[in-house]
Amino acid sequence: MKRVTIDPITRLEGHGRIEIFLDEEGNVDDAYFQIVELRGFEKFCEGRPAEELPRITPRICGVCPSAHHICSTRALDDLYKVEPPPAAKKLRELFYCAHMLHSHIAHFYALAAPDFVLGPEADPAERNILGVVAKVGVEIGGSVIKHRSYAQKIQEMLGGRATHSVMGLPGGVSKGLTKEEQEQVVEWAKSEVEFAKFSLKLFDDVVLANKAYVDLILSDGYKLTTHHMGLVDENNKVNFYDGFVRVVDTTGKEIVRFPARGTAYLEHIAEHVEPWTYLKFPYLKAKGWKGFVDGQDSGIYRVAPLARLNAADGMATPAAQEAYEKYFETLGGKPVQATLANHWARLIEVLYAAERLLELAEDSEITSDEIRTLPTETPDEGAAVIEAPRGTLFHHYKTDERGIVRAVNLIVATGNNHAAICMSVKKAAQAVIKKGKVTEGLLNMVEMAFRAYDPCFGCATHSLPGEMPLVANIYDHEGNLVRTLER
């Protein structure tokens, strides 16, 4: 059989491409971050029974299937006009807290920690999770794997499968939790809480104790002045599963609040189209689309951990609340606009997810047999919003009276952040490109800027042989390609 050695750059052209345009002086005029464009998803869904959507939509994305599964399930509740029993809601949220832990732990230790534990200037060959483990010790590496594994086992226990769960049904879930399983989950959840506290302590010791890192986080090259969107509960505390979508403006004042179930989002969010990409750019209707600019008058908002903490008044669990207060105190009050603060915010969410997981696992109702309300209404239209690990996620379906899908509209987390990611890339590029002089440090700066958002690439399902390449093309003011940097 033929053998092929892969040069990472040759694989999957067009994924993660950065286009930088210079002006006549050789300074950055514009920069775009191109996300892979998968085609035909809506068409694929049309004509299928709506109850298949919680199993189809997770296939869009290889890295947050559970977010699509739960969002889709909640959209079906709305479509079939049915209210799940309390135990079913708690089981879904418990499952979902486990998903958040699984995703956030990987992001922090594998993708964020290398820049801080080893330093942003470190050789890329060492600036990875292996370098982190070499520095902090094999024991901590083992603990990372163990706590990801606990979170995974909880998802498998309730989801029925290791990935791509089958638990979600309109009006409830397909499987409950036995007393024995409950005991096991409580034990794992306690361990997750301790691990979350440890992770925040590590962040304290490695990042916050180092003034250079705090200055880097707060530096102008990593700052945007935007509005922030996130899901909150009835007390305006961060919630991942349900509640209200809340938007605060650049001053931290609430400007939008609507229920996370139903089609109210259409009144507040519109989508802008650009000629260079099929992906749309959502913005706030009340502000309008003003181009790729930040500020109080722009319609561009951000989502994901930084935005969720800004959009809420606090955390619903005690230790996470304490961490939340310290975060805003250290970073100069609300709202925090420093993109790199996403990493700290993500760890505070790890603690909240762990504490909430434990609360739900210890809830006496969690082992109830009443886990399904059978739908009796005729379906027509339904929508729901949840928080995916990487930001607010919208699912909206229309069907005929038999529940056969006629239209599907999704606004995914990375879509919400797409405009902000482009602007963050531009700012980072501006900081390192002066008068046409492009330094090798460009890729590092740019990489740190977009990585903070934890963007999702629909194609990340199969990751052989390596990760997708990062390519930056730089054009002069006449549009001629003058340099390509790649890794």
Added chain:
Amino acid sequence: MGRVLVVGIGNPILRDDAVGLVVVREVKRRLEGSGLPVTFVEASVGGLDLIDLLSGYDAALLVDAAVTGRAAPGEVFELDIGFLEDTTHLGTAGLSHQVDLATAWKLGRRLGLPLPRVLRVLAVEAADVKTFSEELSPSVAENLPRVVEAVTRVVREVVAACGCGAAPGEGGSG
């Protein structure tokens, strides 16, 4: 657990991205009743999750779609996985949420996870991995019987190489 794991990797609804899943399903059907100590899995995961999956087996064979531009659509080839030992370069881009196989593999080794002694990676050149569809591209579908034949042969080689041999009574698939 132990023995040999064959993993088909891909997205079942993203046209040729699914080819690894389709091939492994067919190879499993062919080897049913052969008594070979092989477990077949279809997975849509990568990186750390893939390492979780591989842990505990003596040998593993991965079958995935790839877009290399160096083979004709539908052609199957073996990936040179020297990169697993030689370089960490592939692990640094950080573009997708997950770490890649090379990084995850090395991490697993360093943390002492029971990873397979033998790992081989086969890839099928894809024509289209960007359109949602449950059907393979015609060029990929056409060559499928030859791919299945070749992969079946490699499964037998892997079983022989790890010294697992046939295990009557245990056999079949999972």
